[in-house]
Amino acid sequence: MRTLLRWAGENPKREGLVDTPARVVRSYEEFFTGYHLDPVELLSRSFEETDGYDEMVILRDIRLESHCEHHMVPIIGRAHIAYLPEGRVVGISKLARVLEIYAKRLQIQEKLTAQVANTLNDVLKPKGVAVVIEAGHQCMSTRGVHKPGVSMVTSRMLGAFRDDPSTRREFLAMISAPRGAFEG
Numbered sequence: 001m002r003t004l005l006r007w008a009g010e011n012p013k014r015e016g017l018v019d020t021p022a023r024v025v026r027s028y029e030e031f032f033t034g035y036h037l038d039p040v041e042l043l044s045r046s047f048e049e050t051d052g053y054d055e056m057v058i059l060r061d062i063r064l065e066s067h068c069e070h071h072m073v074p075i076i077g078r079a080h081i082a083y084l085p086e087g088r089v090v091g092i093s094k095l096a097r098v099l100e101i102y103a104k105r106l107q108i109q110e111k112l113t114a115q116v117a118n119t120l121n122d123v124l125k126p127k128g129v130a131v132v133i134e135a136g137h138q139c140m141s142t143r144g145v146h147k148p149g150v151s152m153v154t155s156r157m158l159g160a161f162r163d164d165p166s167t168r169r170e171f172l173a174m175i176s177a178p179r180g181a182f183e184g
């Protein structure tokens with residue numbers, strides 16, 4: 001960090017910057033904590049006592065904070081995650097945590113979307129998984145082409161969400177339904 005500060009034209013020894021390298025390291029530890037966490041292990045506790053619940057489970061508008069691997073600047077957005085259980089369900093917070101574990105690594109949005117969907121599919125073995133991510137990339141808004149207000153949308157549909165048009169339609173309708181009635 002001191003080298004970068006000097007390269008930018010700064011004096012790393014001046015008062016305001018003395019502790020900056022240490023602060024940046026602590027920030028990085030937070031931004032990239034996902035490398036130390038295992039999403040498969042996280043999902044290993046699932047529940048079978050669902051009284052036969054076999055409809056879609058959707059978590060929508062999950063806050064997403066990640067960093068692009070090309071420029072190391074923030075990707076901020078939201079994700080919608082759904083699955084169609086096959087006997088087993090997981091605690092809903094686990095869906096958000098899987099996203100977080102992959103998001104707290106250097107990413108491209110396409111890969112992040114696929115990783116979340118593939119992991120849920122591999123571990124839960126549900127009838128299907130759908131992941132949609134909408135996000136703004138600061139490497140597009142604060143540098144380069146300078147286009148703020150643009151969001152990138154990626155999706156990965158597996159199983160029934162890929163093969164059954166009515167399942168896919170139901171999911172897309174649910175994530176675009178009006179907000180506000182139920183959010184705590």
Ligand SMILES: [Zn+2]
Pocket residue numbers: 068069070071072073137139140
């Ligand atoms: Zn970038």
